[in-house]
Amino acid sequence: MRFLQTVLANVIGTFITIGLFLFLGFLFILALASAGDATAPVPSSAVLTVDLQGSLTERVSGDPTLQAFAGEPAYSVHDLANAIRRASEDDRIEAIWLRPGLLTTDWASLEIVRRAIDEFSDSGKPILASSPSYFMRESEYYLASGADEVYLGPESFFEFNGFALQVTFYADLLDRLEIEPQVVRAGSFKSATEPVTQTGMSPENREQLSGIVRGIENVFVRGVAEGRSLSEDDLRSRMQNDAMISAQDAVDAGLIDGLAQEGDIRSMLADRLGLEDVGDLRTLSMKDYVRSTGRTANAPNDIAVVYIGGPIMAGDDDGNPFGTSVSATSGRVTEALRRARDNDRTRAVVVRVNSPGGFAPAADAMLAEIRRVAEDLPVVISMGGVAASGGYWVAAEGDRILAESSTLTGSIGVFSLFFEVGPFFNEKLGITFDQVATSPYADMFNAVEGFSAAERQLMQDATDGTYERFVRLVAEGRSLEADRVREIAEGRVWTGAEAVRIGLVDELGGLDEALEIAADMAELEEGAWRARWYPRQQTFLEMLTGTLGSGGAALVETLGLEGALHRRASAVPEMENAVSHLRTLVESRGTVQARMPFDIRID
Structure with missing residues (x-):
């Protein structure tokens, strides 16, 4: 019986190994095929389409296999910004079609891209913006407002209603599980542990988070005001008193230029470029443009x-x-x-x-x-x-x-954080613990019991010492x-x-x-x-x-x-x-x- 089990295990292992290497071979061939068009030429009189979705990352490897199977983006936020700047001086690029959709990136990355958009606009080349997702929030609009003209589909969603920041708290959950967090911190605003100790924000935390939200709103309002030649005070007033969620509202408020579908925007671009037939419009994706022009020049x-x-x-x-x-x-x-x-x-x-x-x-x-x-x-x-x-x-x-x-x-x-889980094991699971130790401090991190007064003071001294340094x-x-x-x-x-x-x-x-x-x-x-x-x-x-x-x-x-x-x-x-x-x-x-x-x- 054991002999048959061994043979079966070897056969299964062999098939798994063969399958793994066939899979890896497929990935390798796919990588070679994907890399084959890495230097595709940039056509003349082209419109550069900039489709932005999800998060804009700081770094990428450029490996097509990772892009295909591990979800790595084709370019980083820095690659994107540099490519937009290059396009402003590239005679082959006549215009940009900016298409931000459902972005989840941080606002610092948005600032990087917006500066590049402004530099392209300063070159005199046209930029038109729309949304491929028919959904434009403040983050997408912050980028789009740097374009010469902004269009949305008639039934698109346009969010212009201010900024909010929500924090999740787990104190009640931990209390019901009889898990008690033991917290030692230095700094009255150091609120990293509040989610496990409280059910809402402390006054200090509310103050700092309110300041952050106001700061982000300042970036947004300043960018929109500059891009759309609008008053900052008027924009703030609209967010406070005339919040809007429809594209038609945005047109009426002068925040976007009109309602148009993708075909309409293609016709507008062809008209800007002096083309008689929209079929003659040449577009180039940002991914291909980065591949073709993003090589680093040699330098000493x-x-x-x-x-x-x-x-x-x-x-x-x-x-x-x-x-x-x-x-x-x-x-x-x-x-x-x-x-x-x-x-x-x-x-x-x-x-x-x-x-x-x-x-x-x-x-x-x-x-x-x-x-x-x-x-x-x-x-x-x-x-x-x-x-x-x-x-x-x-x-x-x-x-x-x-x-x-x-x-x-x-x-x-x-801060220092420790969870006392002894009552959870005792009361919820029926598990108890016992021990021997050579020192009263030997078990201070065993998680079964909370800190004694002396142990808490040890942690406070260590935390305070780190803070002072x-x-x-x-x-x-x-x-x-x-x-x-x-x-x-x-x-x-x-x-x-x-x-x-x-x-x-x-x-x-x-x-x-x-x-x-x-x-x-x-x-x-x-x-x-x-x-x-x-x-x-x-x-x-x-x-x-x-x-x-x-x-x-x-x-x-x-x-x-x-x-x-x-x-x-x-x-x-x-x-x-x-x-x-x-x-x-x-x-x-x-x-x-x-x-x-x-x-x-x-x-």
Whole structure:
């Protein structure tokens, strides 16, 4: 019997192995086929169509297999912005058809794209905007309002009703499960633990979140007013008193130019280009344009761009074997900084931070390596959508710090969180525990019992010590008095515009502006340098090698179930964000965290 079981197991294993390699071969052939048209020519007198959906990511590998099976976008937000700028000077591109649909990206990324749209508009070439989803909210309209003309289908939805920010709280759930969170924090605005301890916002949290929402609204109103030549006061009044949700309302208010279907817009573009027949209209997708024109020119010098994206954690693995990093690990980031510093071509370093923070010791390890880089090279900090708490920790000592107006930063505060689950096991599951120990403190992190008074004081001392060190390094890095830092710290989150005002950021700007500043500091002339990203994004084959080394199951999981689950969760972003945040808090148990209050989504 055992012999037959062994034979059957071997046969099944052989078929699984053959099937796996056939699947991988198919992917490899598909990748070659997809890459075959990577240098398709750009037609003359073309209209560049810019279709935007979902999230605009900071980095991509450019691997067609990852794009097809792991959901990687064809280009990053920086690729997109640079391509729009190139198109403004490209004689083959006559116009842009901007088509933003259901965007879920952060407002800092929207600012990057909007600046590029404005630069294209300044070239005198026409831009027309519409919505492929027949649904235009404030985020999509912020981009569309930079176009010369904006059109929507007659039955399209147009949302112009202000901004809201909702926070999910789990205190009642945990109370019903008899799980008690044990919280130690430093900073009255450090509200990261409020979702598990309260049923609503504290006054301090409400104050800071209200400031964030007002800051985002300022970015939106200013952009729309400039793009549509309207009064900011009138726009604010409409959101307060005349909110609208229909395309016809938007036409009547002068926010869009008319109602039109896709065929009508094609006819308008043909007319702008002086074409007699709409069939002669040539369009080119942004994906193809980036492929054809996005190659980096050779240059004798590098400006290194070291990316710190996602929650800050200890270790070397970024947590995602297929695609963009989901976390910033201390080992991976410090190694990238060392590689950038040791490259003889590197003349300056831009640290691109897009992180809500995380494990304080890991953030400190990254800062220590940034200090070593700064001994030899200029270091400029470029903030993305969020560079808060631990994300600000790593940024505080840059020679210059830049942020977008809508960047979420600051959050200079720390917390420690511990869950007492003994009553849950005892009362709900009938499971009890007993133990022996050599010290009264030996079991303080065992999760069965809450902190004693002495144990809580130990955690408070450790948390306060980390907070004071955070305050001191910010004071030194920003040339501020420690008392002044304490006034603006307390764990409070600021927008980039506010951070400039209070001295946490030097000026507003994106990655391109940071690169130009770094080039000036390194005394590099235009054309004498190129940006080189660290750590380098891996291709499918490179990741495949590592995955097979640790077991082929990860491959199937990543390309199959994990992708499907991610797509399903993304359909309910509120639930996805809530579960993700709760998981992060649970995983931080017993450690000192320099992390933002929660993942902020503004609608």
